[in-house]
Amino acid sequence: MSKNFALIGAAGYIAPRHMKAIKETGNTLVAALDKYDGIGIMDSHFPQAHFFTEFERFDRFVDKFHRENDKKIEYIAIASPNYLHDSHIRFALKSGAHAICEKPLVLNPHNIDQLKIIEEETGKKVYTILQLRLHDSIIALKNKIAAEIEADPTKIYDLDLTYLTSRGKWYFVSWKGDEAKSGGIASNIGVHFFDMLSWIFGPIEENIVHIKQADTNAGYMKLKNARVRWFLSVNYEYIPDDVKANGKTTYRSITVNGDEFEFSEGFTDLHTTSYKHILEGGGFGLDEARNSIEIVSAIRKLSPIGLNGNYHPFCEKI
Incomplete structure (x- = not known):
């Protein structure tokens, strides 16, 4: 069953691996966010995905999507700058989605303690890419x-x-x-x-x-x-x-x-392998x-x- 994804940080070096993993696991990227708008790479993966350069409009879209559709955004992938991971994970959980975040998950251990509390409050999970x-x-x-x-x-x-x-x-x-x-x-x-x-x-x-x-x-x-x-x-x-x-x-x-x-070999598809691992009930939290x-x-x-x-x-x- 295809699941809906959103992506925060669509223009960075690692973002195409997340797009590829979403596509290769048979899922759909519904929306993406990045303040930089030169993202032609999306045409190779999800040209129909909504794209935003402002967080506020992306936030509104995610909220409206949940309210106006039978479907939900089940996962939000996070490939933003490291210092924003904590905030974007919190957004994902509070938006009713699981978070799949690039390494490093956060910058400090106390961030993990707070995220565990939000996991319990929302019933959603945080996964990190430890490929x-x-x-x-x-x-x-x-x-x-x-x-x-x-x-x-x-x-x-x-x-x-x-x-x-x-x-x-x-x-x-x-x-x-x-x-x-x-x-x-x-x-x-x-x-x-x-x-x-x-x-x-x-x-x-x-x-x-x-x-x-x-x-x-x-x-x-x-x-x-x-x-x-x-x-x-x-x-x-x-x-x-x-x-x-x-x-x-x-x-x-x-x-x-x-x-x-x-x-030295075997790195190419590890993001796709990570996504499969998560979607099959595994994943690293x-x-x-x-x-x-x-x-x-x-x-x-x-x-x-x-x-x-x-x-x-x-x-x-x-």
């Missing part, structure tokens, strides 16, 4: 690690997480370059990796930041069953030379006890999101200690 939990290679790694930890609960793994995704000068002029709006580098490009690692290796026990710059964050965290050195950056200069030589502008690497864990939100919120508040202790090797590039 790495649905990646075949990562599921296989989790199963492998779980079996090894069951055999030896004291086992500790050593991991290096390196994620470099080049961004131009526009990044720092946009909301993504404003920590108050994006949450900073760790929240904006690292939150789903931190979720994946804590999902596999257990909750965080220690959190240290070595470097905190506008384009780079690096640090160390102790999880229940892992020691993790991590390096996140949007600076092209830090990408390894052999990767640059191949014309690539992104570098993603996770090593587990010195062995490279390969998961507020409780699943909490671990990673607590991690990135703490990173935002921590002062960097410099190149001391167990730091990531890429820190020496700076």
Whole structure:
């Protein structure tokens, strides 16, 4: 049975994946909102969808749609700037719809506590896109690690997480370059990796930041069953030379006890997989999101200690 969706944040980088997921799961996008109106991408997915550049008119449409139609908008997808997620989730729930929100779900753990109350008041659910939990290679790694930890609960793994995704000068002029709006580098490009690692290796026990710059964050965290050195950056200069030589502008690497864990493929359809998971009665909610939100919120508040202790090797590039 086809369900009706609305989308908040239709012009951003990630919005087409939500449109594609809505279409590929056999559902309908009824209305979309974005203050930017250059959204020709909608013609490839839902050209008949109503479109608004003002929240007030979008709000009125959603309210009228519920009152004047037998159908309802069952889900509102949220791909707006990070700092607006909390407000837009609240709008979705209070409008009688479930919310499907991009990562990071919110910027701080206390937002999750308030959303749980609104879930109870409205009877609607909040879902977040934690697509790495649905990646075949990562599921296989989790199963492998779980079996090894069951055999030896004291086992500790050593991991290096390196994620470099080049961004131009526009990044720092946009909301993504404003920590108050994006949450900073760790929240904006690292939150789903931190979720994946804590999902596999257990909750965080220690959190240290070595470097905190506008384009780079690096640090160390102790999880229940892992020691993790991590390096996140949007600076092209830090990408390894052999990767640059191949014309690539992104570098993603996770090593587990010195062995490279390969998961570079299989990302294309994970939003569609996430939507199927939600529509089939699964999905990841507020409780699943909490671990990673607590991690990135703490990173935002921590002062960097410099190149001391167990730091990531890429820190020496700076």
